[in-house]
Amino acid sequence: MEDVDAEVVAGQAVYNRFVLSVYDLWVLRMSCRFLWRCPNPVMLANYQRNVGARHLDLGVGTGFFLDRVSFPQDGSDVTLLDLNETSLRTAAQRIRRYRPATVRADVLQPFPPEAAGPYDSIGLNFLLHCLPGTWPEKGKVFEHAAPLRAPGGKVFGSTILGTGVPIGAVARRLMATYNQRGIFHNTGDDLEGLKEQLGQHFPAYRVVVQGCVAVFAAGDEEDFGDA
Ligand SMILES: C[S@@+](CC[C@H](N)C(=O)[O-])C[C@H]1O[C@@H](n2cnc3c(N)ncnc32)[C@H](O)[C@@H]1O
Numbered sequence: 001m002e003d004v005d006a007e008v009v010a011g012q013a014v015y016n017r018f019v020l021s022v023y024d025l026w027v028l029r030m031s032c033r034f035l036w037r038c039p040n041p042v043m044l045a046n047y048q049r050n051v052g053a054r055h056l057d058l059g060v061g062t063g064f065f066l067d068r069v070s071f072p073q074d075g076s077d078v079t080l081l082d083l084n085e086t087s088l089r090t091a092a093q094r095i096r097r098y099r100p101a102t103v104r105a106d107v108l109q110p111f112p113p114e115a116a117g118p119y120d121s122i123g124l125n126f127l128l129h130c131l132p133g134t135w136p137e138k139g140k141v142f143e144h145a146a147p148l149r150a151p152g153g154k155v156f157g158s159t160i161l162g163t164g165v166p167i168g169a170v171a172r173r174l175m176a177t178y179n180q181r182g183i184f185h186n187t188g189d190d191l192e193g194l195k196e197q198l199g200q201h202f203p204a205y206r207v208v209v210q211g212c213v214a215v216f217a218a219g220d221e222e223d224f225g226d227a
Contacts, residue, residue: 008083013084017090020090023061023062023064032213036211042158042213046156046217047156050154050217054120057079057122058127058157060082067094071098085104088102088104108138108141118150120154121155122155126158128157129162135193142155142198142200142201146201152220153219157215159186159216160189161212162179162189163190195207204220
């Protein structure tokens with residue numbers, strides 16, 4: 001792996017064993033519903049709509065959604081990619097029934113050959129708001145993922161927007177703290193910027209905003225042409 005930028009390191013360093021042990025409860029059950037106003041079943045439904053038999057997951061956390069989604073076939077071809085060794089280990093252990101391959105890499109740098117694909121689906125849930133930079137800089141992850149799509153393959157996920165969406169007072173304070181600590185990098189993340197990146201890298205896409213979360217999927221015209 002090439003040298004990783006200090007801000008990129010900070011965006012993933014928080015996911016140690018302790019944080020991952022409370023992540024599902026604090027982030028996916030409580031914060032999603034009560035702060036970001038987008039309960040986790042909305043993201044699970046996005047997984048369920050878009051996941052394919054050969055799946056690459058970027059920024060895997062605890063593997064919560066991968067554990068719950070029903071793969072179309074037996075889901076035996078799952079690859080997990082994350083910069084954080086502890087996230088990789090935790091998610092891989094949780095979905096060990098699929099014998100996932102693991103790849104340690106920074107999504108902002110070209111992916112290593114072990115992640116070459118092709119994939120029927122590539123998921124990046126709650127990853128973009130952890131990545132430093134402007135939308136064009138965050139968009140690198142789409143640039144790296146797009147060529148790995150099999151014909152008809154989909155790229156999907158969700159991200160917490162930091163501006164131009166309804167954010168309650170408590171959520172706003174917590175978001176500011178996360179940004180100060182380098183856990184989030186989303187103060188400038190707006191819906192238009194996300195759409196622009198999706199439009200640049202994929203033939204078609206769809207985005208729905210619930211609370212302050214943008215839930216998206218992208219792929220070919222015939223799947224998303226009416227977006
Ligand atoms: C907020 S968690 C999301 C976990 C999971 N996808 C979910 O929806 O609950 C973000 C994950 O992205 C990983 N991550 C953050 N920055 C990364 C980067 N630059 N490259 C690869 N993984 C990164 C973190 O280690 C962590 O596992």
